Amino acid sequence: MNARSTALVADTGRRNEAAILNAAIQAFGTKGFNGASMRDVAKGAGTSLSNLYNYFPSKSKLLAAALRHANLELQSRVLDAIDLAGDDAPSRLREAVRAHVGFVVDHQVATLVATNEVRYLDPEDRAALVADRDATQAAFERIVAQGAAEGSFRTPYATDAARAILSTVGAIASWYRPDGALSRGQLAEQYARYALALLEGPLAR
Amino acid sequence: MNARSTALVADTGRRNEAAILNAAIQAFGTKGFNGASMRDVAKGAGTSLSNLYNYFPSKSKLLAAALRHANLELQSRVLDAIDLAGDDAPSRLREAVRAHVGFVVDHQVATLVATNEVRYLDPEDRAALVADRDATQAAFERIVAQGAAEGSFRTPYATDAARAILSTVGAIASWYRPDGALSRGQLAEQYARYALALLEGPLAR
Amino acid sequence: MNARSTALVADTGRRNEAAILNAAIQAFGTKGFNGASMRDVAKGAGTSLSNLYNYFPSKSKLLAAALRHANLELQSRVLDAIDLAGDDAPSRLREAVRAHVGFVVDHQVATLVATNEVRYLDPEDRAALVADRDATQAAFERIVAQGAAEGSFRTPYATDAARAILSTVGAIASWYRPDGALSRGQLAEQYARYALALLEGPLAR
């Protein structure tokens, strides 16, 4: 359970693939997709510029691969958390939000890249990624719908609430500092409560 | 009250300045700061490439000027709304959020540029812009503090709530379509309620 | 009548255009289209690499422009010569061949580029060029047909003879040296006779 490892992609068979993907996330996160050069990525990965092209056919495909990895990790964390939660909507929402916050904090840079640089993908890759992302959002939407049906969430705007919650959680990546005042756990708790409150659901105490 | 005009910057004394600034917003919004070229901006503004440099000394300063305009407009809208609102925190929050949502909808592209491209400014310009932005955020924070003191907002996490609210409102820019299901007014109303609920404040009905 | 000037393209309004086109012919002639770099062309033209792109949008378009110029010059020389010749097919053929040989000798490199590097053009540009070239060939074909009808050319293969003649003339460019044994005029005379003989037409004496 090294869920909090800083590297998003684990080493695989092909020696440099993980290093390249992680370096790409860092480079694109620091300088933006167009601001970062393939040389930057190569340097970060500790390999040569031309060798990048033995792994990924273009800069754009490299971004696509990196984002695909990030999204899969996020998705599995969130879905796993929901599976392990209770049956009532508030519990499920709470765990989903906590898992999402956990991912954002563990992979802050990847989260930023995923929100800011998607536009630079090929249309096909972008569509695929958006579909993946929508799948995660759909899990939240199902919970919201369940809670609205059960009467535990009383906001009149349940339909769009998932989007509002997810955008706040994602934005954490743009300001969180590991050495800040809030611990990882406190932050997750806080945002879980924000989410429940926003839905006008039952709050502790 | 042409608050909903599509152009962010109105014509000024200098003949092309507004055209250039608006073209810059469009170009940076469409292709990103590094993806858009000064040629793109010139074409959008209907002038020549070299003429841009008679107005702005560098691409980076052009971005800075555009963002400064956007921030000033946002700030004045929000502060004006607060001034016109009642004295109690919930009313003030409601109007502030409604004004902010209005700006985001009216200047969607500028909002996106302001959140995604700030990083490409010179350190000084970025600092100045962040300060401006913080001033707007501070207005929200004051309202939250007031409400917490009055007892109308009961969230245990009042300190950070302003940030959560503002990030959700800003994110509207990334998905709103003028021809979508929600009108401008409905959207503002919806997000005002989200904000009050998130703060665990008094909701209508 | 500086028909024998070594530069194919005369200076025009845009200062460097002619220099670039001539340098391109030289570079592509010496090293081939793919073997020559845009830097080679720039150096030959006495300008900077990037400035080439202010005149031609791509290497391929530069080749297209150069070949267009060459073909136009060849075509005008041949058609003019035919216009000035007598009415009978043998005279017309003689003058057409002499004019063609003159072009090949005057613009040896351009002739080589035109035959060897056409394949590297965009499909559209290639089609346009081939159409131009076919127009020149058609002039020869008309003469051959006229002579066959008049009975002055008696080869049983008149239809394809124009192609055979033109290929031999074009091949001169691959071996001719100005300081060789044959003068420009002698060469033209010799190939005119080859052409008439190949068509089984009336030879002097």
Add this chain to the structure above:
Amino acid sequence: MNARSTALVADTGRRNEAAILNAAIQAFGTKGFNGASMRDVAKGAGTSLSNLYNYFPSKSKLLAAALRHANLELQSRVLDAIDLAGDDAPSRLREAVRAHVGFVVDHQVATLVATNEVRYLDPEDRAALVADRDATQAAFERIVAQGAAEGSFRTPYATDAARAILSTVGAIASWYRPDGALSRGQLAEQYARYALALLEGPLAR
């Protein structure tokens, strides 16, 4: 008598050598020497990129080997044809031309490569190849000289005529299509007559 086999190089002892040579001819013929990559050749040969270097030490040497094969085949066809012909110059010329045309048609691509890409050889390899080619041309020149001495060829330009003939024959490679109007045999006959006519020799009928 598989003179018309499409592959220029027959299988040899070394398993892949012929495949590589034939793939090289195709690749260089399609994209030019500098336009084709060693990867293209490897793909065409059905082997790996690095394996090419077990057979040929460099791209340039690969071209040299391919052209050597082509020239040997051409030379042997032409010399054999002359050996089998009668003693008089016209018969010998006729057979030589027919054999040459046959080679061009059977190995169209190789002929194109041999004329267009020789320039990319090392100086030594180029010299060797030109010497080989000159040997073939010399055979034609001897026939022309013989005919001029016998009085059967009456052109005043006998010395250079061989070159004119060979260039026309070689040019067939740039336009011949197997499904065109002329059969292989008709084409050979036609060009044999062109050659005799050009030399002002005795024509049938």
Add this chain to the structure above:
DNA sequence: GATGAATGAGGTTTCATTCAT
């Protein structure tokens, strides 16, 4: 103000070739 021409730096990508296995 306004423009067209010019340029140096740097970007992505390809490629011939090498090497360890």
Add this chain to the structure above:
DNA sequence: CATGAATGAAACCTCATTCAT
């Protein structure tokens, strides 16, 4: 013989910026 991974050099092209007019 055969391969996959690796690399330095160089290719085409773009771009922010400058300058003379």
